[in-house]
Amino acid sequence: MLQVETIANIQMELNPHRTPSPAPDFLSREATGPVRHLHESLKQYAPTPLVELNGLAKRLGVAAICVKDESKRFGLNAFKGLGGVYALCRSVCESLGLDHHTVTMEQLQRPENREKISKMTFVTTTDGNHGKGISWAAGLLGAKSYVYMPRGSVEARAQAIRDAGSAEVTITDLSYDDAVRYAAKMAEEKGWTLIQDTSWPGYETAPRWIIQGYTTMVYEAMDQLELLGYRRPTHVFLQAGVGAMAGGVTGALCCTYGKDRPKIAVVEPEEVACIFESLRQDDGKEHKAIGSEITIMAGLNCAEPCQLTWPILRDNTDFAFACPDAVSARGMRVLAAPAGGDRPVVSGESGAVTAGLLSLLLEREELRPFRDKLGLDENSVVLLFNTEGDTDPQGYRHVVYDGAHPLMF
Numbered sequence: 001m002l003q004v005e006t007i008a009n010i011q012m013e014l015n016p017h018r019t020p021s022p023a024p025d026f027l028s029r030e031a032t033g034p035v036r037h038l039h040e041s042l043k044q045y046a047p048t049p050l051v052e053l054n055g056l057a058k059r060l061g062v063a064a065i066c067v068k069d070e071s072k073r074f075g076l077n078a079f080k081g082l083g084g085v086y087a088l089c090r091s092v093c094e095s096l097g098l099d100h101h102t103v104t105m106e107q108l109q110r111p112e113n114r115e116k117i118s119k120m121t122f123v124t125t126t127d128g129n130h131g132k133g134i135s136w137a138a139g140l141l142g143a144k145s146y147v148y149m150p151r152g153s154v155e156a157r158a159q160a161i162r163d164a165g166s167a168e169v170t171i172t173d174l175s176y177d178d179a180v181r182y183a184a185k186m187a188e189e190k191g192w193t194l195i196q197d198t199s200w201p202g203y204e205t206a207p208r209w210i211i212q213g214y215t216t217m218v219y220e221a222m223d224q225l226e227l228l229g230y231r232r233p234t235h236v237f238l239q240a241g242v243g244a245m246a247g248g249v250t251g252a253l254c255c256t257y258g259k260d261r262p263k264i265a266v267v268e269p270e271e272v273a274c275i276f277e278s279l280r281q282d283d284g285k286e287h288k289a290i291g292s293e294i295t296i297m298a299g300l301n302c303a304e305p306c307q308l309t310w311p312i313l314r315d316n317t318d319f320a321f322a323c324p325d326a327v328s329a330r331g332m333r334v335l336a337a338p339a340g341g342d343r344p345v346v347s348g349e350s351g352a353v354t355a356g357l358l359s360l361l362l363e364r365e366e367l368r369p370f371r372d373k374l375g376l377d378e379n380s381v382v383l384l385f386n387t388e389g390d391t392d393p394q395g396y397r398h399v400v401y402d403g404a405h406p407l408m409f
C-alpha cells in the first residue's frame with residue numbers, strides 16, 4: 001500500500017512506478033495521423049484555443065499557465081466529441097470497407113454511403129459529454145443512436161444530447177458502471193454497435209479509437225505551445241473519470257517527448273478516485289474506487305478504470321490527487337476571472353478541477369510540501385485541459401454566481 005499524504009483535505013500520492021515503459025505506439029503523432037485527417041475534414045473543425053493566462057501565472061509565481069479550451073470543440077462545449085466522432089466513423093469504415101486513412105466526412109455523407117449508414121444503430125452510456133458526441137456524430141451520418149445515462153443525471157444534459165443529433169436518451173436508475181453494462185447488453189441483444197469510452201477484457205477496439213480521437217487536442221496543444229515559444233510543458237495536470245482521456249494524453253506526451261516528458265499529475269474527485277485507488281493499492285492492477293460516488297464532477301464520476309489506459313497511467317503518472325468538490329468549484333471561479341487582463345475561460349465542474357488544484361498548490365502556504373514535491377516554481381510551464389464548458393448551466397451559475405461549494409480550509 002502506498003502512503004497517501006493529506007493536506008487541507010487534498011490527498012496526494014507519489015507514484016513509485018514511474019518507470020517509463022515503452023511509449024504506446026498507437027498514440028504517436030504518426031499513428032494518429034488518420035484521426036486528425038478525419039477531424040480536419042469536418043465543417044465544424046477548428047483547433048481549439050490555447051489560452052495563455054499570463055496574469056494568473058505572474059500572480060501565482062510560475063512561468064506560464066496555458067489552458068487548452070475544449071469548451072470550444074465542434075460547438076459541443078466539451079472535448080469528448082473528438083473520440084466519439086472518430087470511433088463512429090472508423091466503425092462505419094470497417095463495415096463499409098472504406099479506407100480509414102483517407103476517409104473524410106464528405107465521403108461518408110455521400111448518398112451511396114448514407115443510405116447504408118442510415119440502417120446502422122449505435123449505442124452508448126454517458127454522464128453527458130461522450131453521449132453528446134455520439135448523438136452528434138450519428139446525426140451527421142444519418143444513423144440512429146441510443147444513449148443511456150446514470151441515475152442522478154441532470155435533464156439539461158439529457159436534452160443537450162438529444163439536441164446535438166440523433167439520440168434517443170434515457171436516464172436510468174443505474175450507476176454509471178452498471179449503465180455501461182446495460183448498454184453492452186442492449187448492443188448484444190439488438191445487434192447495435194456499442195461505442196463506449198472505456199474498455200474491459202474483450203472490448204477494446206472502439207475504446208482504442210476513442211482514445212486515439214482524444215489525441216487531436218494534445219497534438220494541437222503541443223503545436224500551439226511551440227508557436228508561443230515554449231519547447232514543451234514542464235507540468236501537465238489531467239482530470240480522470242475512467243482515465244481514458246488522461247491515459248491517451250499521457251501516451252501522446254510519452255511518444256513525443258520520451259524521457260524528457262513533463263511531470264504528469266492525474267486529478268480525480270475524492271469520492272470516486274479509481275486511478276488514485278489503483279495506484280494506492282500498489283499491486284500493478286486496476287481497482288474500483290472506494291467512496292460514495294457523489295460529486296459535482298459528473299464527467300469524472302466513474303468508479304472503474306479503463307483497462308486499456310490503466311497501464312499507461314500506472315507506468316507514467318508522477319502524481320495522483322483526490323480532491324473535494326470545493327477544489328473544482330474554486331477552479332470554475334478562478335477560470336471565470338483569472339487575473340490582470342487574462343481572458344476568462346468558462347469551465348464546468350469536470351473541466352475546472354485541475355485549475356482549482358493548481359491555484360491552491362501555488363497560493364496556499366500549507367500546501368507548500370506538495371508544491372515542492374511537484375517541483376512547481378518560477379520556471380514551470382503548466383498545461384491544463386479545460387475539458388468542458390458550462391454543460392450544466394444551472395450548476396455553473398450556482399457555483400460561479402452564488403459561490404456554492406466554498407473551500408472549507
Ligand SMILES: Cc1ncc(COP(=O)(O)O)c(C=O)c1O
Pocket residue numbers: 078079080127128129130197239240241242243244245246298299300302350351387388
Ligand atoms: C468534461 C470531462 N472531462 C474529463 C472526463 C474524463 O474522461 P475519462 O472518463 O476518459 O477519464 C470526462 C468524461 O466523461 C468529461 O466529461
